[in-house]
Amino acid sequence: xxxxxxxxxxxxxxxxxxxxxxxxxxxxxxxxxxxxxxxxxxxxxxxxxxxxxxxxxxxxxxxxxxxxxxxxxxxxxxxxxxxxxxxxxxxxxxxxxxxxxxxxxxxxxxxxxxxxxxxxxxxxxxxxxxxxxxxxxxxxxxxxxxxxxxxxxxxxxxxxxxxxxxxxxxxxxxxxxxxxxxxxxxxxxxxxxxxxxxxxxxxxxxxxxxxxxxxxxxxxxxxxxxxxxxxxxxxxxxxxxxxxxxxxxxxxxxxxxxxxxxxxxxxxxxxxxxxxxxxxxxxxxxxxxxxxxxxxxxxxxxxxxxxxxxxxxxxxxxxxxxxxxxxxxxxxxxxxxxxxxxxxxxxxxxxxxxxxxxxxxxxxxxxxxxxxxxxxxxxxxxxxxxxxxxx
Numbered sequence: 001x002x003x004x005x006x007x008x009x010x011x012x013x014x015x016x017x018x019x020x021x022x023x024x025x026x027x028x029x030x031x032x033x034x035x036x037x038x039x040x041x042x043x044x045x046x047x048x049x050x051x052x053x054x055x056x057x058x059x060x061x062x063x064x065x066x067x068x069x070x071x072x073x074x075x076x077x078x079x080x081x082x083x084x085x086x087x088x089x090x091x092x093x094x095x096x097x098x099x100x101x102x103x104x105x106x107x108x109x110x111x112x113x114x115x116x117x118x119x120x121x122x123x124x125x126x127x128x129x130x131x132x133x134x135x136x137x138x139x140x141x142x143x144x145x146x147x148x149x150x151x152x153x154x155x156x157x158x159x160x161x162x163x164x165x166x167x168x169x170x171x172x173x174x175x176x177x178x179x180x181x182x183x184x185x186x187x188x189x190x191x192x193x194x195x196x197x198x199x200x201x202x203x204x205x206x207x208x209x210x211x212x213x214x215x216x217x218x219x220x221x222x223x224x225x226x227x228x229x230x231x232x233x234x235x236x237x238x239x240x241x242x243x244x245x246x247x248x249x250x251x252x253x254x255x256x257x258x259x260x261x262x263x264x265x266x267x268x269x270x271x272x273x274x275x276x277x278x279x280x281x282x283x284x285x286x287x288x289x290x291x292x293x294x295x296x297x298x299x300x301x302x303x304x305x306x307x308x309x310x311x312x313x314x315x316x317x318x319x320x321x322x323x324x325x326x327x328x329x330x331x332x333x334x335x336x337x338x339x340x341x342x343x344x345x346x347x348x349x350x351x352x353x354x355x356x357x358x359x360x361x362x363x364x365x366x367x368x369x370x371x372x373x374x375x376x377x378x379x380x381x382x383x384x385x386x387x388x389x390x391x
Contacts, residue, residue: 004211005174006254007048007167012083015046015160020064022156023126030061030118031126031153032141034069034093034133041327042129042157043068044255049082055093055134058084065116069093072101088112092140109144121145126153158332162324163346164369171256172326172348172367175216176379178251179260182206183381186221186249187264192241192391196221196234199245207251216250216257217329227263228361230318230354241391242267244277244360250329257329259350260381261365265388276316276355277362277386283307284353284364284382287321291349291368291375297322297339305337318356322349325367343370348378 023031034057035043040050046058047068054071056078067086070078071093078087088107113123123145127133130152141150164172182203189202199221207215220234227246239245243266250259263277286307290300304321308314322335325348333341335349347370354363366382368375 004254005170007171009083011165011167012046012048016060016066017064018160019046019060019156020062022159023060024062026126026151026153026156027124028062028126028151028153029120029123030059030113030116031128031156032057032059032069032133032137033128033157034137035129036132039132039328041161041255041331042132045157045161045327047082047084048255049078049084050255051093052077053095055095055132055137057093057129057137059112059116061113061116061118063117065118067112067116069112071095072099072104072106086115088115090140092134092136094136109141113144121147123148125150126156127151128153128157130154154332161326161331162333163344164326164348165346168256168326169346169348169369171253172258173378175212175251175253175256175258176260176367178207178210178212178253179216179249179258180379180381181210182249182251183247183260183262186247187387187389190239190245190264190266190389192239192266194239195236196223196226196239196245197236199239199247200234203249207249210251212251212253214252216252216259217248219249220246222246225359227363228356228359230356230361239266244269244273244362246361246363248363248365255327257327258325258367258378259329259365260379261352261363262382262384263362263364263386265386266391268388269386273360274386276313276357279311279313280353280355280362281364281382281385283321283355284351287351287353288368288375288377291322291343291351291370293343293345293370293372295343297333297335297341297343298337301335301337301339313355316355316357318354319352321353322351324348325350345370345372 033042057069248261367378
């Protein structure tokens with residue numbers, strides 16, 4: 001695809017150099033990040049490689065040398081798709097079916113570290129993807145380096161990924177352009193009698209036609225009671241007159257995964273249902289107005305929670321006002337009542353405003369970039385307000 005918006009090769013090298021500096025500052029000899037197919041971000045951040053079935057990892061030394069680690073079936077795949085010259089095949093990165101590969105002469109972590117010039121036995125090894133580090137990967141490290149100190153250092157990855165470059169912002173903006181087109185088409189085709197999954201299929205067709213590489217998250221179209229779920233999946237349920245339909249559509253552009261969320265009503269929205277949906281939109285806009293470089297994240301989150309309390313909606317509250325976004329639609333840092341970090345220019349968040357009740361819920365969601373003056377919305381779609389379809 002000509003002039004495709006993507007992360008240029010030189011930026012991967014810059015990321016590795018920045019990571020090496022932080023690794024040295026932490027007193028580590030080496031850092032390992034690992035990824036799965038669903039949470040691929042940290043390994044892809046350095047290598048451009050997104051695993052399928054198997055796991056993947058990247059090891060970076062304090063000197064700035066790096067290697068891509070993959071499972072037994074991904075060697076050629078990694079060399080063709082990845083950005084790193086050094087690729088090692090380790091059984092520890094095998095798929096969950098747990099094959100043994102008895103004929104394979106696999107690499108070990110000792111081979112990897114020595115290949116990067118990391119020597120010695122009493123190493124300090126940082127885990128930059130603590131949650132994604134599977135037990136086989138951890139055991140492989142421990143077996144290869146029984147005298148090593150293995151340390152959680154996820155904060156390095158948060159520090160690297162929280163501020164977006166111009167190229168990253170371009171990928172996110174392109175994602176929003178594609179999502180807007182998909183949302184338009186879904187709303188155009190929403191009518192009584194269609195199923196939730198049919199609407200997801202329509203969105204999928206549009207995002208691929210418009211140039212997305214994949215969904216940014218498992219896209220969903222919920223209706224009625226399912227709209228009260230913070231996390232759920234679309235079903236074969238038929239959409240009917242009077243239903244509230246929640247859309248959360250997304251598109252992935254070179255790994256970057258924004259989304260747009262909004263409720264759509266099949267008819268007129270009235271009474272208590274309208275009050276709750278309108279409050280949720282007001283809370284969303286309230287949050288956007290308070291985002292600015294230098295503001296402490298917890299101050300926004302505390303006042304956001306008070307907003308629900310003061311409106312008698314404490315029991316309808318589920319989570320805080322924003323979460324970080326980038327390669328994964330939901331990534332660190334979160335904006336919670338204990339988040340004591342200041343907002344910084346070019347941090348990106350999804351302003352994700354959710355309200356849940358016993359029979360329905362609503363979510364208004366979009367992406368923003370933090371600026372010195374406030375924040376810049378990356379889509380204007382929510383300015384349309386509550387969309388009521390004449391049925």
